[in-house]
Amino acid sequence: MTPETITSNGRRRADEDIDVVQLRNLGISYRTGKREVAVLKGITLTLEKGRILGLVGESGSGKSTLASALLGSLRTGSFVSTGTASVSGQDVFALRAKELRRFRISEVAMVPQNAGSALTPTMKIHEQIAEALHSLKGNKTAQRSRAEELLRLVRLPNPAQALDRYPHQFSGGQQQRIGIAVALAANPTLLVLDEPTTGLDVVTQAAILDLLSGLQGSLGMSMVMVSHDLGVIEKMCTDVAVLRRGEIVEAGATREVLANPKHPYTRGLVASVPRIDVPGIPPSMDQDAIDAGEDWVPDQEVYRRIAPQGAVPVLSVESLSIDYRRKHIPGTGATVQDVSFTVNAGEVVALVGESGSGKSSIANAIAGLQKTAGGRITLADGGAGGGELAKTVTGRPKNLRQAIQLIFQNADTSLNPRQSVHTAIQRPINLFSVKNASVPQALADVDLPASYAQRLPGQLSGGQRQRVGIARAVAAAPSLVLADEVVSALDVSVQSSILRLMDELSREKSLGFLFITHDLAVVRAIADRVVVLYLGRVVEEGTVEEIFASISHPYSRLLLDSVIELGDDHDAKRKAVKDEIPAAPPEVGCPFASRCPLVRDVCHTVAPPTIAVSATHNIKCHADVAELTGVSAEVLEGTRTC
Amino acid sequence: MLTFFAKRIGWSVFTVLLATVLVFSAIQSLPGDAASQILGQNATPSAVATMRQQLGLDDPPVSRFVSWLGNALQGNFGNSLVSGGSVGAEVGSALVNTSLLAGITIVIGVLLSLVLGLVAGLTRDRWPDISISTLALVGMSVPEFVVATVLVLLFSIYIPLFPAVVIAGQNASVAEILPSVWLPAGALICVLAAYIIRMMRTSVIDVMDSEFVRTAILKGNSTPRIVFKHILPSAMLPTLNVIAMNVAWLIGGVVVVESIFNYPGIGTLMIRSVQTRDLPAILLITVMSALTYVVCNLLADFAAFLLNPRLRYPRSAK
Numbered sequence: 001m002t003p004e005t006i007t008s009n010g011r012r013r014a015d016e017d018i019d020v021v022q023l024r025n026l027g028i029s030y031r032t033g034k035r036e037v038a039v040l041k042g043i044t045l046t047l048e049k050g051r052i053l054g055l056v057g058e059s060g061s062g063k064s065t066l067a068s069a070l071l072g073s074l075r076t077g078s079f080v081s082t083g084t085a086s087v088s089g090q091d092v093f094a095l096r097a098k099e100l101r102r103f104r105i106s107e108v109a110m111v112p113q114n115a116g117s118a119l120t121p122t123m124k125i126h127e128q129i130a131e132a133l134h135s136l137k138g139n140k141t142a143q144r145s146r147a148e149e150l151l152r153l154v155r156l157p158n159p160a161q162a163l164d165r166y167p168h169q170f171s172g173g174q175q176q177r178i179g180i181a182v183a184l185a186a187n188p189t190l191l192v193l194d195e196p197t198t199g200l201d202v203v204t205q206a207a208i209l210d211l212l213s214g215l216q217g218s219l220g221m222s223m224v225m226v227s228h229d230l231g232v233i234e235k236m237c238t239d240v241a242v243l244r245r246g247e248i249v250e251a252g253a254t255r256e257v258l259a260n261p262k263h264p265y266t267r268g269l270v271a272s273v274p275r276i277d278v279p280g281i282p283p284s285m286d287q288d289a290i291d292a293g294e295d296w297v298p299d300q301e302v303y304r305r306i307a308p309q310g311a312v313p314v315l316s317v318e319s320l321s322i323d324y325r326r327k328h329i330p331g332t333g334a335t336v337q338d339v340s341f342t343v344n345a346g347e348v349v350a351l352v353g354e355s356g357s358g359k360s361s362i363a364n365a366i367a368g369l370q371k372t373a374g375g376r377i378t379l380a381d382g383g384a385g386g387g388e389l390a391k392t393v394t395g396r397p398k399n400l401r402q403a404i405q406l407i408f409q410n411a412d413t414s415l416n417p418r419q420s421v422h423t424a425i426q427r428p429i430n431l432f433s434v435k436n437a438s439v440p441q442a443l444a445d446v447d448l449p450a451s452y453a454q455r456l457p458g459q460l461s462g463g464q465r466q467r468v469g470i471a472r473a474v475a476a477a478p479s480l481v482l483a484d485e486v487v488s489a490l491d492v493s494v495q496s497s498i499l500r501l502m503d504e505l506s507r508e509k510s511l512g513f514l515f516i517t518h519d520l521a522v523v524r525a526i527a528d529r530v531v532v533l534y535l536g537r538v539v540e541e542g543t544v545e546e547i548f549a550s551i552s553h554p555y556s557r558l559l560l561d562s563v564i565e566l567g568d569d570h571d572a573k574r575k576a577v578k579d580e581i582p583a584a585p586p587e588v589g590c591p592f593a594s595r596c597p598l599v600r601d602v603c604h605t606v607a608p609p610t611i612a613v614s615a616t617h618n619i620k621c622h623a624d625v626a627e628l629t630g631v632s633a634e635v636l637e638g639t640r641t642c
Numbered sequence: 643m644l645t646f647f648a649k650r651i652g653w654s655v656f657t658v659l660l661a662t663v664l665v666f667s668a669i670q671s672l673p674g675d676a677a678s679q680i681l682g683q684n685a686t687p688s689a690v691a692t693m694r695q696q697l698g699l700d701d702p703p704v705s706r707f708v709s710w711l712g713n714a715l716q717g718n719f720g721n722s723l724v725s726g727g728s729v730g731a732e733v734g735s736a737l738v739n740t741s742l743l744a745g746i747t748i749v750i751g752v753l754l755s756l757v758l759g760l761v762a763g764l765t766r767d768r769w770p771d772i773s774i775s776t777l778a779l780v781g782m783s784v785p786e787f788v789v790a791t792v793l794v795l796l797f798s799i800y801i802p803l804f805p806a807v808v809i810a811g812q813n814a815s816v817a818e819i820l821p822s823v824w825l826p827a828g829a830l831i832c833v834l835a836a837y838i839i840r841m842m843r844t845s846v847i848d849v850m851d852s853e854f855v856r857t858a859i860l861k862g863n864s865t866p867r868i869v870f871k872h873i874l875p876s877a878m879l880p881t882l883n884v885i886a887m888n889v890a891w892l893i894g895g896v897v898v899v900e901s902i903f904n905y906p907g908i909g910t911l912m913i914r915s916v917q918t919r920d921l922p923a924i925l926l927i928t929v930m931s932a933l934t935y936v937v938c939n940l941l942a943d944f945a946a947f948l949l950n951p952r953l954r955y956p957r958s959a960k
Contacts, residue, residue, distance in 0.1 A: 104862035122875035
């Protein structure tokens, strides 16, 4: 099944000089004890000058190892087992320490995944850029002005002031821009980007990617970009190599490979990405069939979830507000203000917004982990007895604590590594004396074999750990489950199966799910109703069809327009948007006023009225419905097939 | 920034005051009072009563504490029950001697252990690290009196370089004491260095694992630049508090080492005062050592403030 020789663009050329990257049968392994484990196996690829290569793959595919290998960097304990890697004509693993330094100075630079932790916290920005300006060594003024120029190039606000600041004084998106500026400072022949936008919000991601394609065009750099996001790869890369377990399974021109994938794994990958324009949960990948070498074709059917009939409320949140300010700061409002919504039995309600929109604060308040400044949170009587929830979890009786359970984003850090799966699941059963519940039953509920009870979290895969996290929550027989970004750390092939599991549990056990996420495609796949938050205020709510239909709040529209998906027209010019969220919500008026394209004077002073588009669809905006009817009509369901 | 300093200083003053109250009450609850202590076991009850009155021991503890504190703030810490001289002067001269010992220990010990810890961290699991870490572990596990005895054996008996004990008395001048400082300082450095080396090593290893150091390496920086600009400032931060605690311990708790070498410092004075039940001296020494702990930690906070831009420029001050 493994293709023998692949060049990244599938063409044969006589002139080898124009290749920036040339990998020949590259293998990288590491030693554990006496065993050698291969991370990369027989990687052969080339990249022509001026082209952009995408490395796609799931966790454990070796894509990051491959990216750092291009800079001649290996993790401690790793070694090159076979082959060579040549970048800009230099055999990177044959370079001696001094030559390697010179190579990194002049030929290749890296934009790390998380600039927040990749910038030295104790050094000012200009020092960190100046370090890479080797040609201007010793000339402080020239360094400073070049650094300022670079910051302007990456469109950082106030570049002159930014020079003397420290990394922690910038937002995540700004830090990523600085990371790019630092990488560009060296004027590299090859720029390696390791998941450059993964930690960022959609709007910021779109802005950073636009910036990168602009820079690539004007500077004529070659790039290698690592990503797990097929949409991002399709938008950015001319060539693509799909990695699975350390091997390239398919490579070629991006559009060709993604539009017409040949390898079953690539086909599965493309099929399992949830899409905004295809409602429902995509099919999951059959890794076993791929392993067995079968010519597996993914099931093209997506699973359409049907919203539950009848509205039996489980949770109702009324005028909730949360305030982190110690004292009143003029011009700013509370972090979360006047948020109201309900979750019905068997229903999945998605809370959507960028980071800083207060979605996790609201979940924490419902769980009793966050002090509220006002409002009521009421749990309906689900047999266990309901009532208004006390502000903190210590003030709540056992039955109310039992009724609300949490599932966390990182199952690996939320499970005690030294406790078996059995202990983790048995605990809530004992604590709440749940009747008719047992560990094998709970494991069966999440489709795990009963024998897994004896395992430790470290012996499970990421998806299995998340299943255990769900089993632990469901074993308590709750009526409401708070799921905070539960699938965002998972590979797409696992994501679908977890979403299917949540769908099943919500229907079979009449569980209400409050699903918190920033990923609109996942919302489209699983949610019945959606609440859109901006700076701690609800700007729009409605059923999932209504939210993705043509009438939207300008902020929802911005979010939808920023999503980068497979099959989009990536060449279409994007509207210039302000991608920076204000640090704090305004005291009066509409929270979105500072970024809204439809802004008018009244928005800055008066809180927006509620426009009832339908009985279930509400938008808070000063504009009228005609203006809110957007151009993105193609996102309407069924207009495009994949 | 000013509020940061003001707050820290305010808390420090409060801590010292609290420590003083605790020490004062602890001494009050010791069996036997100063009057019978001075007059001896054969004193008549009336003599004791007169003495108590003279010393003001009949006053309620609170008023005695207030008057002690008032006098103390003016530099009058009372008179020794043994010698009758000013406790302030006695403790002062012992403190000078101890400070000399501690100063030498701190300068050499801290610098040495920072360098060794850095080297150990940078050469993780290779021979320099293994030898430094092993030595540090030995330094930690062997009690200081053993180290001291071994040092005496080596450097004043086999190779007679330094005096084994200090002959000069409590009032000896710095010049008289200086030759005899080195052996006790050596013993103290061994113990002090062990902790700081281990902390520094761990912290350097942590920082080296961080993404920003990896990025700095991939930028093609030279090794000295990576070590001094990227690693050192961040690695120093957790080490500062360990240094502060150890330095404070040096000044307050060098009892064992000082008494082995008969070094006329605060530790020796403390032992003698306890033996003779010289309450005003005990009180002052304990308060002084509390003060030292607080000042050292305060200095560590300020140093952290200088090293860590996240403290200097909180994010909200945009």
